[in-house]
Amino acid sequence: MTRFYESIERHLVAVDCVIFGYDIIDKNLKLLLIKRRFEPLKGGWSLPGGFVNDDESIKEAAGRVLKQLTGLEQVYMEQSYAWGEPGRDIGGRVITISHFALIKIQDIDPVMQEASAAHWRNITRLPDMVLDHSNLVGRALKELKERVKVKPVGFELLPEKFTLVQLQDLYEAIYMKNVDKRNFRKKILSMNLLEKMDEKEKETSKKGAYYYKFLPEKYEEFRRQGFYFNLDVN
Amino acid sequence: MTRFYESIERHLVAVDCVIFGYDIIDKNLKLLLIKRRFEPLKGGWSLPGGFVNDDESIKEAAGRVLKQLTGLEQVYMEQSYAWGEPGRDIGGRVITISHFALIKIQDIDPVMQEASAAHWRNITRLPDMVLDHSNLVGRALKELKERVKVKPVGFELLPEKFTLVQLQDLYEAIYMKNVDKRNFRKKILSMNLLEKMDEKEKETSKKGAYYYKFLPEKYEEFRRQGFYFNLDVN
DNA sequence: CCAAAAGTGTTAGGCTTACACCCATGC
DNA sequence: GCATGGGTGTAAGCCTAACACTTTTGG
The missing domain is CATH 1.10.10.10 (Winged helix-like DNA-binding domain superfamily/Winged helix DNA-binding domain)
Known part of the structure; x- marks a missing residue:
């Protein structure tokens, strides 16, 4: 496949997932966040993410990240935005493509959630987040608000x-x-x-x-x- | 900068620009297309695009492509979508982030346009395009339609x-x-x-x-x- | 004076909004 | 029998959509 384009600079490409859930009891919209498991910024609040592999599409990469974290497949997910400021990741230049997903909180595999140290956090009280992740969340939330107006996706939650x-x-x-x-x-x-x-x-x-x-x-x-x-x- | 993430697969990342113009005389919405200047598919109708350099943001890369082609800066441009199917580019795996731009046809530098072999084509009669570029156009057009309804961007044209x-x-x-x-x-x-x-x-x-x-x-x-x-x- | 394009108001009906009380039941 | 939350209808006004004729002027 890689016969052409050989001399060109390559980049790390990641996906990040803004995973929305809704708690029917306390009536709060929530995000599934993790504690970052690697340096730099290990331990900081982070969106779940991962690098795009050579043989998978962006969508597949995002699906893989989501499945690893929640055990869920066939989840409603939309691509949100590509973030590529050279300095956005302090560990090196990473271009990330953010997505947002809507899941039913009760569908999540509790074992997996425990293992991955994922935490539901109320959208109204988010912690400080690693890198530019707050921006990704802000954009995803804005897009979600627009989307639920014109598409029956609220039911996904x-x-x-x-x-x-x-x-x-x-x-x-x-x-x-x-x-x-x-x-x-x-x-x-x-x-x-x-x-x-x-x-x-x-x-x-x-x-x-x-x-x-x-x-x-x-x-x-x-x-x-x-x-x-x-x-x-x- | 690149101390971490060293063992990870890297990708070619490009930007493509869907450049809209409006001809006030014949009342047609148009796209600025080029003939692809390199293999594979040299000579095919293509969106103007280019690879993202190491030291520039995605937005800057798209701005650079646009400026090289038209001589214009400070143009209205929006990011549209990241396209990353592994097989979408027959010359190797390329992830491209499409943008759409709105320019005033009469502002374009005629010398530059000539030099770059750029051609205005009516949106209603587009030629077959290289790779998945017709998809990028389709999406950009859909987004443009939505955008002009809720934002006064028509004036950019x-x-x-x-x-x-x-x-x-x-x-x-x-x-x-x-x-x-x-x-x-x-x-x-x-x-x-x-x-x-x-x-x-x-x-x-x-x-x-x-x-x-x-x-x-x-x-x-x-x-x-x-x-x-x-x-x-x- | 005529052809060609610019400019201008009104009305009916549908949709949006605001708003307050009755219902069913468990304790 | 009362407290709690679920369920229901109407009226005013605003916005949308449909629609046709007059004005200007160059040739």
Whole structure:
């Protein structure tokens, strides 16, 4: 493969993952962070990342990092931004391509999480982070906010079945503002993307709240017909 | 700088530029393409690109490529996407970070353009392109469409002074659909971002159309006050 | 005087927003 | 029977979209 381009400078290329999770109990949007396991800056709070191997795509590299940390595959992940200031990594010039992933907190393999020393941290109270990782987080969060407005990806952060209250709480956590309950319900239900189940969630209230589930096939069908998801909320 | 990370595989990292221009006369959105000057695929239609040097950021590399081709600096440019499939470049594994730039066609240095064998090609009639460059274009175009709706960047493609008809034609070329004249004018003028000049453009009509200019300072001021540019058009 | 392009307002309907009370149940 | 959280409807106004004629002037 490498017959041409031989005299050209090469670079270390990495991927970093901004892994979002949502805690349905304390209603906080969270990030999965690790303590950096190598020098320089060993022990500092860091995004999970890794170098891109010769035989894998960027996407595969990011997927590999995510799987090593969480045990999860087929996770919703988007490329975010390529960071390449020559001085951004004090250990040498590294170009990193940040991604953000949305995972269901409860799906994570607890053994793996323990082994990798990964920690969930509230998005509102992040520690100081290594290198420019706070910037990567900031950008990913901004992109997430835009994305959940126009694509039904919030469900990636919730269990299969969830109540409308939980869904609203999630949106409030992401938008970082309150949302009108009646308008929110009207809007999301009017899209016909949710199926109401018979079962009720009874932990958090005496009356109980109906579970719903998201119908991805419906979304695909409507999309093909020109429908645009929109949950722009006051 | 390179004390750590020594044993790790390195990669060729490039930038490619999707350079948009708008021809006010024939009302076409165009791309600046070149004939590839080196093997493999020498002579094929290609996006202008180049490898990232050791001492420059990704943004600088893209700026350098753009300047070499057009003579222009301080051009509106956004990073688009990092493309890294191992097999995407038949000459060896190259990770490329695509960008899109918006330039005023008439600003380009004609000597430079000649020398670099750069050609403007209508977006609606692009030639077959080398490697995966059609994909990079597709993505950049999609991002441009989104961007002009929510950010006043269309003006980057027009001369300093332009008529409302010209502005509308530009939006029609980007959106690839017709726009209602009265609604378009109402909307753009209501934002108070344009200044009407006394002068008229008299080439294209006997009556003549008033020139306007965009006021970037106004935009900045309004932005700070929480204003969001929006030109979502029917 | 005519052809060609610039410029201009109004209306109906849909969507957004604001807002407060009843319901079901466990204790 | 009461406290707790779940669930529901309506009205005002704002924004969007549809639509056609008048103005100017060079030839």
